[in-house]
Amino acid sequence: MNDTQAPTLLDVARAAGVSRATVDRVINGRPNVKAKTLQRVREAMERLSYRPDPLAAGLARRARYRFCFLLPAGTNAFMDEVAAQVAGSAAWLAGTRASIERRFVDVFDPFALAGAIDAVDRGFDGAAIVALDEPHVRAAVDRLVADGIPVVTLISDAPASRRLGFVGVDNAAAGRTAAALLGRFSGGRGGSVGVLVGSLSLRDHVDRLFGFRQLVERDYRHLSLLPVVETRDEDGEAEAAVARLAAADAGLVAIYNAGAGNRGAGRALSRLGADRRPVFVGHELTSASAGPLREGLFDALIAQNAGHEVRSAARLLIAQASGAPIIPEQERIRIDVFIRENMPD
Known part of the structure; x- marks a missing residue:
């Protein structure tokens, strides 16, 4: 800062080691500023002899x-x-x-x-x-x-x-939507349903799974959910999981993928004959999922913009x-x- 220039809000932010927005919140008395951060900003203002004025406040609001x-x-x-x-x-x-x-x-x-x-x-x-x-x-x-x-x-x-x-979307509602689609596409057939997620620590996947289970257990009791498989949203993991499900369970009716990896899931489904192919409902219309949906390997996709x-x-x-x-x-x-x-x- 030039000694002939008055200190600016940005100077205070740099001196206090915080963002311009934080200094603006302190000056205008807005909430959500921690006490020690508040003190640091005030001390920087005092050291720099910074005095806010309406013009400076206007410039701060128009800052980049x-x-x-x-x-x-x-x-x-x-x-x-x-x-x-x-x-x-x-x-x-x-x-x-x-x-x-x-x-x-x-x-x-x-x-x-x-x-x-x-x-x-x-x-x-x-x-x-x-x-x-x-x-x-x-x-x-x-x-x-x-x-x-x-x-x-x-x-x-x-x-x-x-x-x-x-x-983001209401992911529990998205999971219920997936269950409704999967239940209707399965046409009343009883059997098992494979479930894939990226991770049980991803809240969107957990919420989707919650909504999905909620509706299946209420409206589609002829369907039984298999243990959840985590794929880390990787195509190779999803491909292997779908292949294992299809090979291990003759009663497999459907698969719900609450995560990603749709490119791999589509590859695994393409190797199954039409008479052995389960109903598949997943998420997101992307370059990886559009092809399998268009080809009839996937039945429906729930998407967000x-x-x-x-x-x-x-x-x-x-x-x-x-x-x-x-x-x-x-x-x-x-x-x-x-x-x-x-x-x-």
Whole structure:
């Protein structure tokens, strides 16, 4: 800072080691600032002889905001679409004076994910995280929030953390939708149902499984659920799991995949004759799942709009950083259902 210039809000943020949004919250008396962070900001203001004024507050609200999105590494086709939507949002974000930096991490490893959260630069104005509902991850989210960085969870939630909000579908309802489709496609036949998830620590998969079981046990008691198989959302793991289920259980009626790995599941189903092929219901219409659905290997897919989710997460973070209002109805993510007959061109 030049000695002839008055200190700015950004100078205070740098001196206190927090984000501009945190300094703005302190100045305007907004909640969710930890006591030690509040003290650090006030001490920095005193050291720099910073005195807020209406013009400075207006400039702060029009500042450029930087957000960090922590996304899964790996072969998940839907998460590839999410990452592409983040990259493709640059022009839209530039119009709101904001930008997003993408970082990739193994979300199935709680220690790696917690470490990546802890490594988020405290100069960011907010973060969106595809979360794992696990103690180390929740603690890392809480540390980030305590340091003045608001967090939204994206697609998979950590509801007991101090996150600002969750952006995604109602996954229990999505699971019930899957059960209703699977039950109807099975045509009243009794037998067993294989169930795949990426991980039982991913809240979206657990919630889908809860809703799925809830409806099967209520409305389709002629179907019995086999033990859940975790695939880490990997194509090879999903392919092997579907092949094992088909080989081991002559009474297999259907398979529900609550996670990813649809490319591998489709490969395994393609090796079965039509008379031995189980009903298959999965999630997300992607480059990996569109082919099997079009070919009749899959019966239905429950989907969510990746672009809507990315934009919604960004809007929530911008609103939190700037004090702007949000429109709750605009941020509600709907559940879509695709069968072969209504696939988009």
